Amino acid sequence: MSGTVFxxxxxxxxxxxxxxxxxxxxxxxxxxxxDPKVERVEEALPGIDCGACGxxxxxxxxxxITKGNASPDSCVPGGDEVAEKxxxxxxxxxxxxxxxxxxxxxxxxxxxEFKKVTGSYEGVESCRAIELTTGGDIKCEYGCLGxxxxxxxxxxxxxxxKDGLPEVDPDKCTGxxxxxxxxxxxxxxxxxxxxxxxxxxxxxxxxxxxxxxRQKCEVGCVACGLCEKLGPEGTFEVDNNLSHVHxxxxxxxxxxxxxxxxxxxxxxxxxxxxxxxx
Numbered sequence: 615m616s617g618t619v620f621x622x623x624x625x626x627x628x629x630x631x632x633x634x635x636x637x638x639x640x641x642x643x644x645x646x647x648x649d650p651k652v653e654r655v656e657e658a659l660p661g662i663d664c665g666a667c668g669x670x671x672x673x674x675x676x677x678x679i680t681k682g683n684a685s686p687d688s689c690v691p692g693g694d695e696v697a698e699k700x701x702x703x704x705x706x707x708x709x710x711x712x713x714x715x716x717x718x719x720x721x722x723x724x725x726x727e728f729k730k731v732t733g734s735y736e737g738v739e740s741c742r743a744i745e746l747t748t749g750g751d752i753k754c755e756y757g758c759l760g761x762x763x764x765x766x767x768x769x770x771x772x773x774x775x776k777d778g779l780p781e782v783d784p785d786k787c788t789g790x791x792x793x794x795x796x797x798x799x800x801x802x803x804x805x806x807x808x809x810x811x812x813x814x815x816x817x818x819x820x821x822x823x824x825x826x827x828r829q830k831c832e833v834g835c836v837a838c839g840l841c842e843k844l845g846p847e848g849t850f851e852v853d854n855n856l857s858h859v860h861x862x863x864x865x866x867x868x869x870x871x872x873x874x875x876x877x878x879x880x881x882x883x884x885x886x887x888x889x890x891x892x
Contacts, residue, residue, distance in 0.1 A: 651680045651703060658699040659689050662769050666690040666790035679704065690716065691770065691788040713809050715888055716789025718773065718782045722758040722801045723817030723833045723881050726778040729757065730830060745798040753830040756820040758801055764793040784813075784888040805859075810866030813887045814859065814874070816841075821854045835881050845873035845882075857882070 656676035663671035667688040669678060678684040679700060686706055687697035730753040735744055741759040744750060750759055760778035772786035773793055780793070780802070789804045801819045816835060820827050824836035841850040841857050846868040851858050874882045 649680045652676050654703050655679050655700055658692075658696055658703060660692050660696065662691065664691060664769050664790050664792055665795075666792065691790045693788060714806050715809055716804055716806050717784055717787045717813075717888070718789065718791075718793050719803050719805050719815045719885070720758070720780050720782060720801060721803065721816060721819040722756075722779060723883060724752075724754065724757050724779070724831050726760075728832050729760075729778060730754070742796075742798045750799075754820060754827075754834065756799060756801070756818075756822075757831060757834075759799065763796050763798070764802060767792050767796040782885075784886050787888075805861045807861055807887070808864050808866065809887060811864045811868050812870050813885045814864075814870045815883055815885055816850075816857045816859055816881055817883045818856060818881045821856050823855050827855075833879050833881055836879055838878060840876050840878070841873045841882055844876055845870055 652673075653676075656673055659672040659676060661672050665671070667675045667684065667690065669675040669684070669688075672689075675684060675688055679686060679688060686701040686704055687694075689696050689700070692700075731751055732753055733748075733751055735748065735751040737743060737747060739761050741761045741763040744759055744761065749755070750757075752759065758779055760775055762775040762780070764773050764780050765775050769790065769792060770786050770788055772783045772788070773780050774783075775781075789806075791804050794800075794802050794804055799819070807813050817833070818827075818831075818835035820831070820834050822830065822834070824838070827834040827836055835856050837852050837855040837857065839852050839857075842852055846864070848863040849860055849868060849870075850873070851860060870882070870884065874884060
């Protein structure tokens with residue numbers, strides 16, 4: 615019996631050495647050498663793996679930039695500074711448009727004062743949790759729940775919930791889009807704004823008709839169309855019972871004061887602009 619065990623042990627050891635040798639040979643012959651530029655590009659990236667570039671992480675972004683599948687300015691949080699570094703490594707030029715910045719915009723204006731609560735919620739304090747379990751604790755199905763999932767998810771500490779609504783710090787926000795993906799009610803978008811003009815937004819996300827929205831929220835858009843008539847030409851468009859802003863139509867000469875003043879529900883709001891460019 616002991617002889618059989620000994621022979622089996624010798625055989626297994628021999629097979630292990632054989633397979634190890636074969637695997638080592640295969641690794642040497644078949645391995646794909648990674649472009650040395652990948653490491654240099656990855657070092658230039660922020661390393662936060664936020665996914666705003668469309669790839670799972672910074673390494674994958676660097677690989678695709680090096681392969682030519684992504685542009686040097688693919689890193690949204692990195693902005694112009696990172697784009698220029700990556701372009702230099704790749705021997706390319708960046709043609710970024712000056713005077714613009716991508717920034718998160720919150721499309722809800724219902725602070726705690728205006729939220730019409732439907733009941734008391736005592737579960738996990740998370741917008742996604744309450745949306746999945748109860749559908750929300752306010753009458754408006756499109757309004758901000760205010761539990762701060764966006765604040766917790768923001769990798770740049772650029773968004774904070776105050777009085778039941780998220781406020782975006784325009785200087786810290788990089789337009790990475792993490793808050794957009796996090797919000798279960800899609801009330802946040804990322805827009806490219808003109809730093810020379812006013813920064814305005816429609817603080818509502820509801821497609822309900824005017825009568826219905828007034829039953830649910832005092833500051834919701836009633837699709838009256840005054841903003842279209844009184845605002846700068848081409849900047850507002852009412853569609854599906856909701857006003858929308860065409861940010862690409864806003865320049866430094868656009869004046870929104872009349873539209874803001876005349877909005878009957880005060881849902882056309884001016885937001886603070888970044889104090890410095892990216």
